[in-house]
Amino acid sequence: MTTLAMLVATAMILSFVESQIPPIVPIPGVKLGLANIATLFALYKLGIPDAFTVSVIRVSLSALLFGSVSSFAYAISGAILSLGVMIALKHLKIFATFTVSIAGAVAHNIAQIGVAMLILQTEVVIYYLPALFISGIATGAVIGLIGAVLLKKLDGVALK
């Protein structure tokens, strides 16, 4: 339980720090997503229920403290689709953590474009899909690398 709380707190700090960095690219939704390291870590180290808990609670608290209702809608849909995809791929047991992270990141961005289309009631948002797709691959790779290193370093350590 304490572990989960620490992971949520870490994720929120990462999310907050990241929000202070000026956007590197003028496209909405392109961000590193450092907080997802916590989700990825929880998935591989603690299992599906805990990963789900960490992810949902982090997104909810972040939206409560720093965001708005619409930012919550984007974040939670991204988080859920992303986690779903990652769980599915991890279950297949044929992909490395790195790859699972990339798939998760891409899924996250696809979900956000979908939600944007619903909220803004327009399809033109889909023009952002190529950029967000590529951004997902790149950021997923970075988060995957960091997560993989973290998991390897803490391999023998029991956290529950």
Add this chain to the structure above:
Amino acid sequence: MSEKISVKKFLYEHRRDLVLILSLILVAIILMLSIMLTAKGGAFVKVEIDGIEVAKYSLDKDGEYPIGEGNTLVIEDGEAYMKYADCPDSTCIRTGRISKRGQTIICLPNKVAVTVVTDGAGGADMVS
């Protein structure tokens, strides 16, 4: 030397990962191409000198138009390009042909801007 650090071995052992990642990259490229290829053509080019609109020409009608004293714009086959400019760097000429909504040819020294627009509106219409 019994340790085998082989790139090929690594790639082979992770072949499924590679397939997935490369497929994603491929999808990304396909998406990019489909967006670029369906960029809508504009109907007119708007010519501005020093920020003020001085002319609007239809891309459907071929023609050669002087802009101010030092530039010449050509419209040919639905595209526009700067044929002549007396500016020192000729960036505007090297810009080449424009035809898609939002594309521009700019001659900074002469304060000339040529933009592809749809009929009526003259500005950016991207949802931001």
